[in-house]
Amino acid sequence: MKLNKLSLRVRIFFAMILLVLIASILIAGVTIYQYNEEARDYHKERLERKEKAIIADINYVIRETTYPVETDKVSLIFKDEIYRIAEIHGLRINLYDTEGSLLITSKASFVNDSITKCIETEVLNQISNTAEHRFVIKNEKNGETFQSSYTYLYDTKSKALGILNLPYLENDDFLNKELNEFLKRLAYAYVFMLLIAILLALLLSKYITRTLKTISDKINETRLEKRNKKIDISSSSEEISTLVNSYNSMIDELEESAVKLATNEREQAWREMAKQVAHEIKNPLTPMRLSVQSFQRKFDPQDEKIFQKVDEYSQTLIQQIDTMSSIASAFSNFAKMPAQQNEMLNVPNIVKLGLDIFSEDYIVFSSEDDEIMANFDRTQLIRVVTNLVKNGIQSIPSEQETPRIEVRVATEADMVIITVEDNGIGISEEIGQKIFEPKFTTKSSGMGLGLAMVKNIMETYNGTITFTSQLGRGTIFKVIFPKA
Numbered sequence: 468m469k470l471n472k473l474s475l476r477v478r479i480f481f482a483m484i485l486l487v488l489i490a491s492i493l494i495a496g497v498t499i500y501q502y503n504e505e506a507r508d509y510h511k512e513r514l515e516r517k518e519k520a521i522i523a524d525i526n527y528v529i530r531e532t533t534y535p536v537e538t539d540k541v542s543l544i545f546k547d548e549i550y551r552i553a554e555i556h557g558l559r560i561n562l563y564d565t566e567g568s569l570l571i572t573s574k575a576s577f578v579n580d581s582i583t584k585c586i587e588t589e590v591l592n593q594i595s596n597t598a599e600h601r602f603v604i605k606n607e608k609n610g611e612t613f614q615s616s617y618t619y620l621y622d623t624k625s626k627a628l629g630i631l632n633l634p635y636l637e638n639d640d641f642l643n644k645e646l647n648e649f650l651k652r653l654a655y656a657y658v659f660m661l662l663i664a665i666l667l668a669l670l671l672s673k674y675i676t677r678t679l680k681t682i683s684d685k686i687n688e689t690r691l692e693k694r695n696k697k698i699d700i701s702s703s704s705e706e707i708s709t710l711v712n713s714y715n716s717m718i719d720e721l722e723e724s725a726v727k728l729a730t731n732e733r734e735q736a737w738r739e740m741a742k743q744v745a746h747e748i749k750n751p752l753t754p755m756r757l758s759v760q761s762f763q764r765k766f767d768p769q770d771e772k773i774f775q776k777v778d779e780y781s782q783t784l785i786q787q788i789d790t791m792s793s794i795a796s797a798f799s800n801f802a803k804m805p806a807q808q809n810e811m812l813n814v815p816n817i818v819k820l821g822l823d824i825f826s827e828d829y830i831v832f833s834s835e836d837d838e839i840m841a842n843f844d845r846t847q848l849i850r851v852v853t854n855l856v857k858n859g860i861q862s863i864p865s866e867q868e869t870p871r872i873e874v875r876v877a878t879e880a881d882m883v884i885i886t887v888e889d890n891g892i893g894i895s896e897e898i899g900q901k902i903f904e905p906k907f908t909t910k911s912s913g914m915g916l917g918l919a920m921v922k923n924i925m926e927t928y929n930g931t932i933t934f935t936s937q938l939g940r941g942t943i944f945k946v947i948f949p950k951a
Contacts, residue, residue, distance in 0.1 A: 476672045483668035484661070491657045498653065502646045510614065510637045514603070517556055518616055518633055524552045525620060525631065536622040538564050541629050542571040549573045561632035562620070567591050570629060586630065590617055594630065612637040682710060759784075812848065814839045814883055815876050821852035822874060827860060829870045835877040841950045847924050854917035855887040855944050862891030862942060878950075886945045893938040903932070921946070 525545075529536055532544045541562055545552075553560045553573035560573040567586030593602040594617050601618040614635040620628045762780045767773065815834040822832055856872060863870045873888045894902060903922045918932075925932045930948030 479672040480668045483671065484664060487661055487664040491660070495650065495653065495657075498649065499646070502649075506637075510635070514614055514616055514633065514635045517558055517635070518618065518631075521552055521556050521558065521560065521633065522618070522620070522631065524548075524555070528552075529620075529622060529628070536628065538570075538629055545571055559634050561634070563630040563632060565619075565627050565629060567630070586617065586632070593617075594619065600627075682714060685714065808844045808846075809842050810845065811840055812843050812845060814841050814843070814848070814885070817843075817845060817848050818852050818874060818876055818885065821849040822856065824853065825856060825860075827870075827872070830856065830872045830874065832874045834875070839876060839878055839883060839950075841883045841948065843928060843948065847928075851921050851924055851946060852885070852887075854921050855885075855946070858917055858944070859887055859889035859891060859942070862889055862893075864892060867891070879947075881950050882947050883950055884945060884947050886943055888941065888943040890941040893940055894934070894936040894942055895938060899934070899936065902934070 528544060528548045534540045534544050536544070541564070545562060549560055549562070549571055550573055562570045562572070563586055564570055567588075567590075569584045590602060590604060594600055599618075601616065603614055603616045605612065605614050607613070614637060616631075616633045616635065618631050620631050622628045759780075762776075765776075770776070815837060818834075819832055822830060852874070856874065859872045863872075867890070869890070871890050873886075875886045875888075877884045877886075903918050922932050925946055925948060928948050930946060932944065932946045934942055934944045936942040
């Protein structure tokens with residue numbers, strides 16, 4: 468899942484949760500580091516305190532002893548006292564001479580091996596080279612950390628008497644117990660904080676994106692063909708206000724442009740319509756004028772066939788007048804919106820009723836079900852079917868050996884689908900782009916308003932009309948409208 472595909476609300480939510488988790492991990496890490504530092508300081512200071520206290524006791528023994536205060540007498544001076552001092556301070560005590568050889572130790576079961584009998588040369592050099600004549604070495608054994616301090620002991624005349632060695636075990640059980648208890652409490656606090664953070668993240672992300680969601684919904688609802696509402700947000704940030712103002716300004720400009728465009732398109736459509744009407748009316752007027760002029764020129768009351776000729780002239784005039792009347796009716800029917808007189812109809816029955824007016828035997832009807840009910844106007848549905856079938860008939864050339872028009876009725880979900888398929892000449896891409904425009908015709912006969920009228924009816928009933936076509940193979944028109 469790519470981050471750039473996530474919504475802004477989800478991004479804000481994850482960002483806040485991630486921030487809390489990172490903060491929790493950092494706080495836990497800093498806490499553990501701080502405890503470790505405090506543990507190191509604690510052991511360091513504790514060893515120094517123990518060392519000072521033991522040196523004070525040793526100095527007291529040196530002052531009170533009756534033995535000569537010399538290096539070779541140290542084992543005699545502290546023969547008994549070293550156990551007492553070690554027990555009091557809870558530390559093992561080793562005393563070495565200045566050359567690093569062991570003199571006496573408080574460990575009763577001490578084994579004089581080569582490692583503990585002598586101090587390493589490196590350690591002796593470190594002791595002698597430091598200003599305090601003190602050196603602490605740290606090592607680990609069996610998972611436990613040990614510190615071992617080495618420092619000079621002096622007699623009453625500040626002469627180096629020997630080297631005091633204090634092995635010190637860093638026992639962190641108590642500190643680790645405290646750390647574990649603290650981390651446990653911290654974990655409870657973090658869980659509680661995480662739950663609060665999730666809740667706050669949901670609320671904040673919803674609050675932050677609510678305004679953007681409102682703007683997004685408004686933009687998605689924006690349509691050129693309808694009046695769009697402006698966005699009214701009382702309280703918002705400066706950036707959101709700028710975006711809202713830009714959208715509202717765009718809506719004003721869009722409505723102004725839509726009005727101009729609609730006006731221009733309407734004027735252009737009516738200009739084209741007027742041209743076509745004028746052209747179609749002129750067509751019958753020409754033969755009418757010629758008939759009247761011929762009648763006027765050849766009229767002879769004494770002619771034996773005068774009544775026959777008058778009848779022929781009358782039929783010609785009536786035929787052309789009917790043509791003009793049909794043109795006027797077609798124009799009138801297209802110009803007015805269909806009146807919705809809805810009723811629950813059985814669509815297959817109404818479609819068959821519309822096909823009954825055609826005498827062509829190559830028109831085939833089929834239906835997915837015998838009963839497909841829909842809420843529609845009976846007259847308008849018949850008009851849709853007859854116009855589509857007429858269009859199909861006119862598209863089939865007279866030399867077509869096997870003309871065929873198939874009319875089918877089907878359903879899909881809550882929609883009714885009527886298809887009219889012919890095997891005519893097809894529709895070119897250029898004509899297809901203008902086929903539903905209110906122009907009269909591209910054929911030698913017919914008014915040419917049929918498909919525009921069908922589109923007008925389907926839009927009135929929340930339906931659609933589409934087509935697919937192949938030149939030389941035919942066309943399929945499909946109208947879809949809701950059942951109710």
